[in-house]
Amino acid sequence: MGHFIDSIRAMGTTLRNFLRPPVTVEYPTVIRPRPERHRVSFALLIDETGDEACIGCLACERICPSQVIAIKQAPKRESKVTGKKRGYADDFTLDLEACIFCELCVQVCPTDAIVMCREPEVPGFCREDLVLTMDKLYANQKDKALSWGTAGKLLEMQDPARGKAEAKPAEGGEDKSAEAGAEKPKAKAGKAKAAKSAPEPAKSAPEPAKSAPEPAVSAPGQSAALPPATDAKPPAPVEVAAKEVAPASGLPQTAETTTKEIP
Amino acid sequence: MSVVKAKRQNPHFRLDLYEPEADLMVLNFGPQHPSTHGVFRMQLHLDGEKIVKAVPDLGYLHRGVEKLCERLTYVQITPIVDKNDYVSPMHNEQAINMAFEKLLGIEVPRRARYLRTIFAELQRMASHLLWLGTFALDLGGAIGGGASVFLHCFRERELILDLFEEVTGARFHYNTHTIGGNRHDITPGWAQSVKSALAVIESRIPEYESITLSNGIFFERTKGIGVLDGELALELGITGPILRASGVDHDLRRDAPYHAYDEIEVKVASAEGGDCWARSVVRLAELRESLRIVRALVDAVPEGPICGYKPIKLVGQVKIPSGQVYSAMESSRGELGTYVIAGGGEGNVSPYRLKIRPPSFHALSALPYLLPGHMVADAVVILGSLDPIMGEVDR
Numbered sequence: 001m002g003h004f005i006d007s008i009r010a011m012g013t014t015l016r017n018f019l020r021p022p023v024t025v026e027y028p029t030v031i032r033p034r035p036e037r038h039r040v041s042f043a044l045l046i047d048e049t050g051d052e053a054c055i056g057c058l059a060c061e062r063i064c065p066s067q068v069i070a071i072k073q074a075p076k077r078e079s080k081v082t083g084k085k086r087g088y089a090d091d092f093t094l095d096l097e098a099c100i101f102c103e104l105c106v107q108v109c110p111t112d113a114i115v116m117c118r119e120p121e122v123p124g125f126c127r128e129d130l131v132l133t134m135d136k137l138y139a140n141q142k143d144k145a146l147s148w149g150t151a152g153k154l155l156e157m158q159d160p161a162r163g164k165a166e167a168k169p170a171e172g173g174e175d176k177s178a179e180a181g182a183e184k185p186k187a188k189a190g191k192a193k194a195a196k197s198a199p200e201p202a203k204s205a206p207e208p209a210k211s212a213p214e215p216a217v218s219a220p221g222q223s224a225a226l227p228p229a230t231d232a233k234p235p236a237p238v239e240v241a242a243k244e245v246a247p248a249s250g251l252p253q254t255a256e257t258t259t260k261e262i263p
Numbered sequence: 264m265s266v267v268k269a270k271r272q273n274p275h276f277r278l279d280l281y282e283p284e285a286d287l288m289v290l291n292f293g294p295q296h297p298s299t300h301g302v303f304r305m306q307l308h309l310d311g312e313k314i315v316k317a318v319p320d321l322g323y324l325h326r327g328v329e330k331l332c333e334r335l336t337y338v339q340i341t342p343i344v345d346k347n348d349y350v351s352p353m354h355n356e357q358a359i360n361m362a363f364e365k366l367l368g369i370e371v372p373r374r375a376r377y378l379r380t381i382f383a384e385l386q387r388m389a390s391h392l393l394w395l396g397t398f399a400l401d402l403g404g405a406i407g408g409g410a411s412v413f414l415h416c417f418r419e420r421e422l423i424l425d426l427f428e429e430v431t432g433a434r435f436h437y438n439t440h441t442i443g444g445n446r447h448d449i450t451p452g453w454a455q456s457v458k459s460a461l462a463v464i465e466s467r468i469p470e471y472e473s474i475t476l477s478n479g480i481f482f483e484r485t486k487g488i489g490v491l492d493g494e495l496a497l498e499l500g501i502t503g504p505i506l507r508a509s510g511v512d513h514d515l516r517r518d519a520p521y522h523a524y525d526e527i528e529v530k531v532a533s534a535e536g537g538d539c540w541a542r543s544v545v546r547l548a549e550l551r552e553s554l555r556i557v558r559a560l561v562d563a564v565p566e567g568p569i570c571g572y573k574p575i576k577l578v579g580q581v582k583i584p585s586g587q588v589y590s591a592m593e594s595s596r597g598e599l600g601t602y603v604i605a606g607g608g609e610g611n612v613s614p615y616r617l618k619i620r621p622p623s624f625h626a627l628s629a630l631p632y633l634l635p636g637h638m639v640a641d642a643v644v645i646l647g648s649l650d651p652i653m654g655e656v657d658r
């Protein structure tokens with residue numbers, strides 16, 4: 001008898017829950033609001049100048065614990081858009097099959113080129129569908145809502161003092177062209193996402209970095225722009241410009257790679 | 264006590280243990296049985312319906328995490344160990360990073376320590392909710408429909424995962440801790456969301472209790488079942504709620520405070536009896552206690568930096584040339600320890616050896632003592648009350 005009453009009481013609890021509004025979200029038709037930092041897929045960003053933000057530095061490939069990123073590094077070449085010399089990734093694939101969404105690749109990117117998306121990938125029919133190729137990654141920037149995190153914002157959040165003090169030695173030393181891309185994805189991501197916690201230091205962070213390369217890089221930028229608008233095939237002027245700048249910027253090998261490549 | 268001692272003469276992994284004795288039926292329980300909480304196999308030697316001997320068989324979920332950690336660098340290990348105890352990933356991250364911090368001698372900023380405490384306690388609540396749900400499933404439909412409790416608990420657990428998702432962006436494998444602090448700061452409205460979620464969960468705890476603890480059927484299924492005395496528990500290295508249910512008042516949060524536990528009083532729940540009932544009582548009390556701790560801390564989070572070390576920027580940026588350390592914390596299941604010997608990898612960027620001491624592994628070692636004498640149906644209950652997570656048992 002006692003058990004019978006207990007059962008009735010337990011059933012009462014069940015009934016009370018039965019009368020509560022359902023909490024289930026019927027996924028394909030209803031999509032629950034995803035938080036800003038939600039991370040389920042990836043995008044590579046085109047920066048505000050219209051060029052690829054990724055400079056092929058392999059930092060993300062090296063840090064990935066699952067080793068799912070594969071990058072084919074391109075030799076340094078002139079940007080079609082700005083004329084500045086910088087690195088590129090010839091090919092970039094990210095295999096979602098084994099990705100653990102740890103966000104480390106996002107955090108280490110020096111140019112904020114890789115970010116995560118808030119919308120998942122459509123399920124595929126074969127394993128190859130889960131491999132994000134370079135085209136898919138660049139398409140994701142337009143197709144999907146991007147999540148909040150970029151390298152700049154994550155580092156800023158973890159170390160607010162970093163912005164001014166460290167940006168110059170840390171980033172300026174390794175690659176001049178890195179800085180060219182350093183501040184542009186921010187505009188995009190910021191616009192898309194409305195950075196909540198710390199927008200203004202995030203913007204100020206790249207400032208010193210940007211100003212550092214200015215003198216060196218602006219020289220080839222102008223000289224390349226001078227032979228007007230023929231940047232599709234300006235072998236001679238660019239080569240000259242590259243050679244001129246090379247000693248100034250302290251990167252002799254960039255001149256070599258450029259001369260090798262452009263003819 | 265003497266009976267237990269006599270049984271303990273047998274080492275666990277002797278092959279003749281697997282040999283059935285005459286007239287006994289051998290029942291393979293698992294590894295695919297839904298009640299085994301993962302891929303875990305028990306060989307039950309039955310006399311009729313009664314268990315005479317039980318031989319646990321582990322290793323079905325072995326992924327070689329410890330070996331893998333010797334190849335990964337320190338900054339890459341955190342997201343990997345997330346997967347060990349997949350019901351409370353926060354504790355795994357914290358345990359591993361606490362070990363590295365101890366090795367490096369880094370002070371974690373106060374804000375990060377508060378956030379870690381809050382995360383740990385929220386995760387403990389999520390873990391205990393999941394345990395309650397699956398334990399009710401193990402007990403079957405007698406208690407107002409076992410599956411309803413399961414779904415109710417999952418519903419409330421979702422609230423906690425939503426909170427984590429808002430901060431870290433992930434619902435489960437967060438990778439939100441780093442050496443020296445946290446990677447993600449809380450968002451401005453987060454404290455408010457925490458409090459509203461806690462209010463919901465608090466209002467539901469009496470419902471769980473009405474369906475479990477104050478239910479006669481639950482009482483009879485658990486009282487006196489799987490009695491583990493405190494002495495044996497200590498000998499087997501069992502910690503956490505199981506040990507506290509056996510009357511040993513031991514909790515690292517209070518006895519060896521880490522994070523911000525030295526700034527808040529932790530009322531350790533313990534119970535006498537050491538049976539499944541006591542373990543349930545302890546876990547539900549811990550649910551309430553965690554709720555109280557989070558509520559007390561969430562408004563008191565101090566301002567300041569969240570990371571006291573260089574943020575991760577390079578794969579090999581953390582180099583530890585030598586040293587070894589053991590550090591432990593109280594996870595949802597007991598003492599989660601990490602033993603690290605530094606100085607591996609090229610340029611000392613990886614641990615030479617990393618050993619994880621999972622509480623569930625030790626809990627499972629109690630099974631050969633707990634099961635004999637009980638019915639097969641009780642085997643499910645006893646296993647459920649130990650709350651093992653095979654991911655961390657096998658690693």
Ligand code: SF4
Nearest residue numbers: 064099100102103105
């Ligand atoms: S999220 Fe982690 S696992 Fe996934 S690609 Fe980036 S670094 Fe690799």
Ligand code: SF4
Nearest residue numbers: 054055057058060109
């Ligand atoms: S870290 Fe950034 S810039 Fe470097 S290769 Fe990866 S995506 Fe490109």
